[in-house]
Amino acid sequence: MRTIVPVIVAFLAGFVMIVSFFFNPERTFFGRIESEVLVWVTIVGGFTLLLGVVSITRVNWHAVRTKKEGWVYNLFTLLSIFVMAIPAMLPVSWSQLFGDTEGSIYDWLFFHVDYPMMATMFAMLAFYIASAAYRAFRARNPEATLLLVTATLVMLWRIPMGEAFLIRVGDTLLFGYNLPESINTYIMNGANLAVQRGILIGAALGAASMSLRIMLGIERTYMGKG
Amino acid sequence: MNFWDKLGTLDRRWIYLLVALSVIFPLIVPMSFKISITPEARQLFEAVDALPDSSVVMLTFDYYPSTVAETEPMATAALHHLFRKDCKVVTMTTIPLGGPSMAERVTRTVARKYNKVYGTDFVNLGYKANWVAVLKGMGTSIEAIYPADNSGTRLSELPLMATVKNYDDVSFIFVVADNDIVQNWVSIVNAQYGTPIGAGVTAVGAPKYYAFVGSGQLTGLLGGMKGAAEYELLADARGLAEKGMGMQSLAHLVIILMVIVGNIAFFAGRWSKKGKVK
Amino acid sequence: MLKHLKIRFLLTFLLTFVADYQLAAAQTSDDIFRVDRINALITFVLFSIAILLYIKWAKEGKPLFIRKIAGLDAVEEAVGRATEMGKPVLFIPGIQEIDDIETIAGISILGRVAKITAQYDTPLVVPVRYPMVLAAGQEVVEQAYIEMGKRDSYNRDIVRYVAGEQFAFTATVNGMMMRDRPAANIYMGAFFAESLLLAETGNAAGSIQIAGTARPEQLPFFIAACDYTLMGEELYAASAYLSHEPLMLGGLKGQDLMKVLIVVLIIVGIILMTLGFGDAFRNLFEAV
Numbered sequence: 204m205r206t207i208v209p210v211i212v213a214f215l216a217g218f219v220m221i222v223s224f225f226f227n228p229e230r231t232f233f234g235r236i237e238s239e240v241l242v243w244v245t246i247v248g249g250f251t252l253l254l255g256v257v258s259i260t261r262v263n264w265h266a267v268r269t270k271k272e273g274w275v276y277n278l279f280t281l282l283s284i285f286v287m288a289i290p291a292m293l294p295v296s297w298s299q300l301f302g303d304t305e306g307s308i309y310d311w312l313f314f315h316v317d318y319p320m321m322a323t324m325f326a327m328l329a330f331y332i333a334s335a336a337y338r339a340f341r342a343r344n345p346e347a348t349l350l351l352v353t354a355t356l357v358m359l360w361r362i363p364m365g366e367a368f369l370i371r372v373g374d375t376l377l378f379g380y381n382l383p384e385s386i387n388t389y390i391m392n393g394a395n396l397a398v399q400r401g402i403l404i405g406a407a408l409g410a411a412s413m414s415l416r417i418m419l420g421i422e423r424t425y426m427g428k429g
Numbered sequence: 430m431n432f433w434d435k436l437g438t439l440d441r442r443w444i445y446l447l448v449a450l451s452v453i454f455p456l457i458v459p460m461s462f463k464i465s466i467t468p469e470a471r472q473l474f475e476a477v478d479a480l481p482d483s484s485v486v487m488l489t490f491d492y493y494p495s496t497v498a499e500t501e502p503m504a505t506a507a508l509h510h511l512f513r514k515d516c517k518v519v520t521m522t523t524i525p526l527g528g529p530s531m532a533e534r535v536t537r538t539v540a541r542k543y544n545k546v547y548g549t550d551f552v553n554l555g556y557k558a559n560w561v562a563v564l565k566g567m568g569t570s571i572e573a574i575y576p577a578d579n580s581g582t583r584l585s586e587l588p589l590m591a592t593v594k595n596y597d598d599v600s601f602i603f604v605v606a607d608n609d610i611v612q613n614w615v616s617i618v619n620a621q622y623g624t625p626i627g628a629g630v631t632a633v634g635a636p637k638y639y640a641f642v643g644s645g646q647l648t649g650l651l652g653g654m655k656g657a658a659e660y661e662l663l664a665d666a667r668g669l670a671e672k673g674m675g676m677q678s679l680a681h682l683v684i685i686l687m688v689i690v691g692n693i694a695f696f697a698g699r700w701s702k703k704g705k706v707k
Numbered sequence: 708m709l710k711h712l713k714i715r716f717l718l719t720f721l722l723t724f725v726a727d728y729q730l731a732a733a734q735t736s737d738d739i740f741r742v743d744r745i746n747a748l749i750t751f752v753l754f755s756i757a758i759l760l761y762i763k764w765a766k767e768g769k770p771l772f773i774r775k776i777a778g779l780d781a782v783e784e785a786v787g788r789a790t791e792m793g794k795p796v797l798f799i800p801g802i803q804e805i806d807d808i809e810t811i812a813g814i815s816i817l818g819r820v821a822k823i824t825a826q827y828d829t830p831l832v833v834p835v836r837y838p839m840v841l842a843a844g845q846e847v848v849e850q851a852y853i854e855m856g857k858r859d860s861y862n863r864d865i866v867r868y869v870a871g872e873q874f875a876f877t878a879t880v881n882g883m884m885m886r887d888r889p890a891a892n893i894y895m896g897a898f899f900a901e902s903l904l905l906a907e908t909g910n911a912a913g914s915i916q917i918a919g920t921a922r923p924e925q926l927p928f929f930i931a932a933c934d935y936t937l938m939g940e941e942l943y944a945a946s947a948y949l950s951h952e953p954l955m956l957g958g959l960k961g962q963d964l965m966k967v968l969i970v971v972l973i974i975v976g977i978i979l980m981t982l983g984f985g986d987a988f989r990n991l992f993e994a995v
Contacts, residue, residue, distance in 0.1 A: 248558030258838030324874035363462030409940030
C-alpha cells in the first residue's frame with residue numbers, strides 16, 4: 204500500500220491534468236478541471252508556506268534545545284522569524300508599526316536588513332566570476348580558446364568603452380566592419396540562440412520523459428524506493 | 430615554482446582586491462559613457478511607446494532583492510515611460526520574499542512624480558502562491574485569483590479594476606524578472622492568450638531569452654544593467670543604471686586584463702618549462 | 708518490425724498534417740474537444756509510444772546503447788577519492804522545492820550516490836533548503852543504506868535542513884565547505900545565482916566537483932568552476948545511467964527517438980521555408 208497508493212495518486216494527478224488540457228472548459232467538466240485544480244493549488248500553496256514556517260521553527264528549536272554546534276545562530280533565526288512575522292500579521296489599525304505597509308517594523312527590517320544582505324551576497328558573484336575567469340579562461344586547446352575569445356568579445360561588447368574600442372578596431376583594422384553589430388548578430392542572435400534552443404529542447408524532453416516515468420511508476424527513487 | 434607559475438596560480442584575494450578597486454573608483458571619480466542601444470531594447474521601447482495612451486499595462490516585479498541593481502532600474506524606467514504616456518499600470522509579483530513591498534515602494538515613488546492616483550491610475554495586486562495557478566487563472570479572471578489588492582482593498586472597490594477583468598483587457602505585459610518566470614509568462618500567457626510580453630532580465634539570464642525574441646514570443650528584451658541603462662536613455666528617465674555603467678565597465682576591463690595576464694602566465698610558463706627540458 | 712513502425716509513424720505524421728490543417732481552421736467555442744491543440748496531442752501520443760516501445764524492448768532484453776557521460780562515470784571515482792582521504796562527500800539536490808522536476812532528478816541521483824557511499828562507508832552530507840526536500844532526501848538515503856545492508860551506518864543528520872533563503876543556504880553551505888573540506892562536491896538539480904558561489908568555494912576548498920543542471924544560464928558557471936558538468940537532459944538521464952536498469956534506459960532511448968524526430972522536422976522545416984512553402988508546415992506547430 205505504501206508504494207502503490209503514491210504511484211496511483213501520481214498517475215491520476217498527471218493524467219487528469221493532461222486530459223483536461225485537450226477539452227473545452229466552456230463545454231465540458233474535463234476542461235474545467237484544470238482551472239479548478241489550479242485554484243485548489245493556490246490555496247494549498249498558501250498552506251505549504253505555513254508548513255515551511257512550522258518546519259523551520261521545529262528544526263531550529265530542536266537545535267537550540269539540544270544545544271547543537273552553532274545553536275546561537277539557530278536562536279537568532281527563530282527570533283528573526285517571529286520579530287518579522289508577528290508585527291506584520293497584526294492589524295495596521297492598532298499601530299503604524301504593524302502590518303507590512305511603509306513605516307512598519309516589517310517594512311523597515313526588510314529594506315534595512317534583508318534587502319542589503321541579499322544584494323551583498325549577490326554582489327559577491329562579481330569577485331567569484333573574476334577568480335573563476337582567471338582560472339578557467341586559459342587557451343589550453345581549441346575549444347577553450349574559442350570560449351576565451353567569445354567571452355572576451357561579449358564582455359567588451361556589454362560596456363560602452365569596450366564597444367567604442369571594438370568600433371575603433373573595426374574601423375582601423377577591418378575596413379570599417381561593425382564589430383559590435385556582428386557580435387549581436389552572429390554570437391548572441393546566432394550561435395548563442397541556437398545553442399540555447401538546443402539545450403531548452405533537450406531539457407524539456409528530459410523533463411517530459413522524467414514526468415512520464417514518474418506517472419507510470421517507473422521512476423520511484425524520489426519516494427525512497429529504488 | 431618560477432615567476433610564471435606563481436602568476437598563473439595567483440592568490441584569488443589579489444583578484445578580489447582589484448575588482449573591489451575597480452568598483453570603488455567610479456564612486457570617487459564619476460564616469461559617464463555614451464550608451465548605444467541594442468535592437469532588442471529598442472524593440473521593447475518602441476512596442477511600449479506605440480501603445481495608445483491610457484492603455485492598461487501589467488508590470489511584474491518578479492525579482493528578488495538580491496538583483497535590484499540590475500532589475501529595479503528597469504522597473505523604474507518602465508514606470509516613468511508608462512506614467513508619462515498616461516498608461517494605467519497594474520503591478521503584481523510572483524516573488525513572496527519582498528516582491529509586494531518592492532512593487533509598492535517603487536511604484537508609489539514614481540507615481541508621486543506624475544501625480545498618479547492609486548486605484549485609478551495604478552493598482553498593486555501583490556503576491557499569490559503558486560505562479561502556475563496565478564498566470565493561468567488571470568487569463569480567465571484576475572479577481573478570482575486576487576479578490577483584493579496588496580493592501581486588502583477589494584478589487585471591486587478600485588475604479589481601474591472595473592475595466593480590467595483578465596488578459597483581454599491588458600494591452601502589454603512588461604515582465605521584470607531575475608528567474609525563469611519569463612519562460613512561463615511566454616508559454617502560459619503569450620502562447621495561450623496572445624498578450625504581447627516584453628522582458629527585462631538579469632545579464633545572466635538574457636542569453637537564454639534571445640531565442641524567444643527571435644521567435645517573436647517576446648517583444649523586446651533588456652539584459653542586465655546595460656539593458657536598464659538603455660531603457661533609461663530611451664525613456665528619458667536617467668537613473669542608477671546609467672551611473673552604474675562606470676563601475677561595470679571598469680570591472681569588465683579588470684576581468685579581461687586578468688584573463689590576458691593568466692594566459693600570458695600560462696604560455697610563458699609552458700615555454701620556460703620546454704626551454705629547461707631542452 | 709522497425710521498418711513497419713517507421714511506416715506507421717510516417718503515415719501518422721502525414722495524416723496529422725492533413726487533419727490538423729483542416730481541423731484547426733474549424734475550431735469553435737462550441738466544440739467539446741480542443742482541436743486547435745491536436746498538434747500537442749499527437750506529440751504527446753508519439754512521445755508516449757516512443758517511451759513505452761523502448762521500455763518494452765528493454766524488458767525483452769534488447770541491448771540499449773547509451774553514450775558515456777563523463778560526469779556520471781566520475782561519481783564513483785569522486786566517492787573513492789573521498790573514501791581514501793577520509794573526507795565526506797557533499798551532495799546538493801538543487802535549491803528548489805520538491806515539486807520542481809530538477810529536484811526530483813536530483814533526489815533520484817542522491818539515491819544512487821547514497822548507495823555508493825554506503826558501500827564504501829564514506830561520510831555523506833546533504834544540505835537542503837526546503838522541509839519537503841528534507842523528508843524526501845532522508846527517505847531516499849535511508850532506503851539506499853538499507854538496500855546496501857548498512858542500516859547501522861545511516862544517520863538522520865546525513866540530510867540536513869540548513870536554511871530557507873537562497874543566500875542564507877549558500878552562506879551556510881560555503882561555511883560547511885571551508886570547515887569540513889569535503890573531498891567531493893556533487894551539485895545535481897536546480898541552481899540559480901548561488902551556483903558560482905558554491906562552485907568557486909568548493910574549488911577553493913580543494914574538492915573535486917561534479918555538477919548537473921538543466922538551467923542553461925547556470926551552465927557556464929559550473930563549466931568554469933567544476934571538473935565535470937552534466938548539461939540539460941543529462942541531468943534527467945543520470946538516474947537511468949547510474950542504475951543501468953533496463954526500464955529506465957528504455958525511457959531514455961524513447962526520449963532520444965523524439966529528439967531525432969524533432970531534428971528531422973527542423974531540417975524539413977528549413978528546406979520548406981527556404982523554398983517558400985514553409986508557412987503551412989510552420990502552422991502545424993502553433994502553440995495554443
